[in-house]
Amino acid sequence: MKKLELKNLYDDFRDPATIKALSALIHEEAAKLDRDIRIMEVCGGHTHTIMKYGLKQLMPPNIRFIHGPGCPVCIMPKERIDHAYILAMQEDVILVTLGDMIKVPGSKGSLQDARSRGADVRFVYSPLDTIKIAQENPDKRIVFFAIGFETTTPMSAAMIARAEKLGLDNLLVHVNHVTVPEVMRELIDSRDEHIDSYNNRIDAFIGPSHVSVIAGAKIYKEFPEKYGRPVVVSGFEPVDVMEGVLMLVRQFTQDRCELEIQYRRSVTMEGNVAAQKQIERYFEKRPLFKWRGLGNIPDSALKLRDEYASIDAEAIYRDILPIEEIEDHKLCICGDILRGMAEPTECQVFGTACTPQKPLGSCMVSSEGACAAYYKYGDLLK
Amino acid sequence: MTKTITLAHGNGGAENQALIHDIFWKHLGNEILDRGEDAALLPTLKNPAMTTDSFTVSPLFFPGGDIGKLSICGTCNDLAMMGAAPKYLTLSVIIEEGFEARKLERIVRSMKKELATNDALIVSGDTKVVPKGTVDGLFVNTTGIGEVRAPGIGVHNIQEGDAIVVSRDIGRHGATIFVSREGLEMQSALQSDCASLWPQVASLLDSGIRPHALRDATRGGLAAVLNEWAAANELCIEVEEGAIPVSEEVRGICEMLGFEPTALANEGTFVMALDPAEVPMALEILEGFPGCESAALIGTVTTSHPGRVVLESAWGTRRFLELPTGELLPRIC
Numbered sequence: 270m271k272k273l274e275l276k277n278l279y280d281d282f283r284d285p286a287t288i289k290a291l292s293a294l295i296h297e298e299a300a301k302l303d304r305d306i307r308i309m310e311v312c313g314g315h316t317h318t319i320m321k322y323g324l325k326q327l328m329p330p331n332i333r334f335i336h337g338p339g340c341p342v343c344i345m346p347k348e349r350i351d352h353a354y355i356l357a358m359q360e361d362v363i364l365v366t367l368g369d370m371i372k373v374p375g376s377k378g379s380l381q382d383a384r385s386r387g388a389d390v391r392f393v394y395s396p397l398d399t400i401k402i403a404q405e406n407p408d409k410r411i412v413f414f415a416i417g418f419e420t421t422t423p424m425s426a427a428m429i430a431r432a433e434k435l436g437l438d439n440l441l442v443h444v445n446h447v448t449v450p451e452v453m454r455e456l457i458d459s460r461d462e463h464i465d466s467y468n469n470r471i472d473a474f475i476g477p478s479h480v481s482v483i484a485g486a487k488i489y490k491e492f493p494e495k496y497g498r499p500v501v502v503s504g505f506e507p508v509d510v511m512e513g514v515l516m517l518v519r520q521f522t523q524d525r526c527e528l529e530i531q532y533r534r535s536v537t538m539e540g541n542v543a544a545q546k547q548i549e550r551y552f553e554k555r556p557l558f559k560w561r562g563l564g565n566i567p568d569s570a571l572k573l574r575d576e577y578a579s580i581d582a583e584a585i586y587r588d589i590l591p592i593e594e595i596e597d598h599k600l601c602i603c604g605d606i607l608r609g610m611a612e613p614t615e616c617q618v619f620g621t622a623c624t625p626q627k628p629l630g631s632c633m634v635s636s637e638g639a640c641a642a643y644y645k646y647g648d649l650l651k
Numbered sequence: 652m653t654k655t656i657t658l659a660h661g662n663g664g665a666e667n668q669a670l671i672h673d674i675f676w677k678h679l680g681n682e683i684l685d686r687g688e689d690a691a692l693l694p695t696l697k698n699p700a701m702t703t704d705s706f707t708v709s710p711l712f713f714p715g716g717d718i719g720k721l722s723i724c725g726t727c728n729d730l731a732m733m734g735a736a737p738k739y740l741t742l743s744v745i746i747e748e749g750f751e752a753r754k755l756e757r758i759v760r761s762m763k764k765e766l767a768t769n770d771a772l773i774v775s776g777d778t779k780v781v782p783k784g785t786v787d788g789l790f791v792n793t794t795g796i797g798e799v800r801a802p803g804i805g806v807h808n809i810q811e812g813d814a815i816v817v818s819r820d821i822g823r824h825g826a827t828i829f830v831s832r833e834g835l836e837m838q839s840a841l842q843s844d845c846a847s848l849w850p851q852v853a854s855l856l857d858s859g860i861r862p863h864a865l866r867d868a869t870r871g872g873l874a875a876v877l878n879e880w881a882a883a884n885e886l887c888i889e890v891e892e893g894a895i896p897v898s899e900e901v902r903g904i905c906e907m908l909g910f911e912p913t914a915l916a917n918e919g920t921f922v923m924a925l926d927p928a929e930v931p932m933a934l935e936i937l938e939g940f941p942g943c944e945s946a947a948l949i950g951t952v953t954t955s956h957p958g959r960v961v962l963e964s965a966w967g968t969r970r971f972l973e974l975p976t977g978e979l980l981p982r983i984c
């Protein structure tokens with residue numbers, strides 16, 4: 270890695286003068302609006318940027334952010350985390366997953382807890398690193414607990430391809446990959462069981478660029494076309510997000526409703542076709558996947574194709590992995606928060622029974638969740 | 652064949668003890684230690700200060716230091732942070748059976764070098780060898796006594812209006828250890844900041860500067876120190892994010908893995924609260940020390956959000972700087 274390039278990359282996209290200038294432009298443009306606009310950033314990466322750089326504070330009062338469900342860790346339902354926990358506790362298993370997944374509590378505890386109880390749990394930076402662990406531990410079964418959106422799916426697929434090529438027979442996969450468009454559709458076009466309505470206040474979306482690098486911006490087309498919600502696919506640096514917001518506001522002032530790409534650095538309409546092919550080779554849609562906080566969403570996740578049952582940890586360990594659903598906490602209003610219908614502070618247990626140390630709902634799990642962000646940054650938030 | 656440290660029972664016990672003895676004595680010997688009594692007899696000290704710390708680090712050798720250097724710096728730095736000149740240390744080492752004698756010697760040699768920097772002596776010591784697998788290579792404990800040169804330095808002396816200075820760029824030790832532990836392949840000049848701080852503190856005191864509080868930003872990094880200070884005094888510390896010195900290497904690693912430099916550990920970096928009038932001279936003195944060229948004024952103590960630390964960005968937005976928690980885990984997205 271050449272550090273010089275990295276530095277240039279982030280310095281340009283965090284330039285204070287540019288950020289302030291964009292803020293001024295957004296104010297100017299938003300003054301022409303006669304209504305509030307609520308923009309959902311779908312992805313946790315965007316939420317992180319907005320929080321870390323305080324971008325909310327640079328917005329005029331009539332432009333609001335709704336923090337979306339776009340964090341593959343936060344939306345993981347407890348029953349899936351329990352699977353990981355149970356697998357990790359098997360004598361001959363090394364459970365491998367990505368970074369911050371290991372801190373999230375399931376009903377038996379987190380993977381970190383499993384580790385302190387003697388389980389062999391490891392985290393890797395890239396799924397491909399799992400190959401090495403499998404090679405070094407031929408007498409163990411390595412279970413890769415695969416998580417993430419369209420971004421990390423190709424890496425899981427590449428890992429399986431590589432294991433196949435090497436003839437590794439001790440590497441299993443537990444697939445929890447989820448897909449973005451389905452959950453966006455769910456948020457604006459389905460009945461919310463908690464409040465028993467179709468309500469939501471999402472006016473526009475900022476789409477995650479890294480997902481689109483792989484899947485292509487085309488996956489968001491339906492939102493402007495079918496649902497009247499403009500989408501701007503945007504990068505993760507502060508300048509990217511600010512420019513994305515400006516582009517969205519301009520769509521409203523100019524009475525347009527389109528799919529636009531802010532992040533031209535690497536997003537195309539078609540995406541990475543080779544990666545898409547490799548994903549299709551190993552994975553297919555799961556008819557139903559439960560998202561913590563949102564419930565079951567059709568076609569919103571992937572599973573291994575039946576031909577690969579021999580490496581599917583869910584199939585192999587079927588007998589010990591529970592399938593009963595664990596209900597979200599009754600008082601949790603994450604569903605409403607994600608639809609822009611409620612603020613975290615309206616939740617009865619916010620900051621009392623539900624805190625980042627003991628999250629009851631998905632929005633409190635990581636600092637990218639709306640509730641956790643409100644809890645942590647409290648009165649400095651506007 | 653390379654010599655290794657074996658369990659001190661059965662055959663070779665005496666031989667082995669001699670080996671250990673030789674390594675430690677050879678490098679660390681001095682008038683007090685050489686007497687070989689059950690306890691060290693010390694000269695009278697004016698205003699003594701005492702501290703203790705245990706050290707484990709994986710890997711034992713890392714760019715910029717090793718566990719030997721670390722175990723001397725750590726304890727001496729705790730003394731220095733109270734304005735005390737390190738004087739006498741005890742050294743306790745627990746060694747895993749099978750540890751290479753050559754490596755042990757290398758570690759002891761780094762201790763020696765670091766003791767000289769602090770002008771301190773090991774006056775009493777102990778070694779234990781334990782069966783393979785019961786410790787990870789080597790654990791070290793050091794306890795130190797020093798002599799307070801400038802009284803009145805302490806967390807509770809921080810006042811509204813104090814300036815906050817950091818002695819050099821932050822996050823190096825944490826980033827270095829993370830990179831070497833995880834075997835991330837990166838060609839970079841990144842090195843731990845592991846160093847003794849007494850020379851810097853002594854120069855500051857000698858020039859008449861009277862800091863209100865000093866703290867080395869070890870585990871939990873800058874964020875932990877600032878939060879502890881704010882909480883202990885029910886005061887607010889307002890920090891200008893852009894003023895916090897961070898090297899390009901550390902920034903690069905943080906970008907890649909989603910860490911905050913402010914949460915990364917340091918082993919030779921301190922934070923200082925002092926009268927703002929003393930800042931220019933303090934910076935000038937610090938900048939004269941190798942590695943501290945980037946010493947900087949980063950913030951002020953106010954009353955706006957009692958007990959909290961506020962970060963202000965270059966474009967005027969503000970957020971709280973949180974107390975870092977738990978294990979460092981890379982962000983996924």
Ligand code: SF4
Nearest residue numbers: 313340635982983984
């Ligand atoms: S917690 Fe943050 S970094 Fe981790 S997956 Fe969620 S959004 Fe990404």
Ligand code: SF4
Nearest residue numbers: 601602616623630640
């Ligand atoms: S505070 Fe907790 S329980 Fe309430 S909505 Fe947020 S995550 Fe759910």
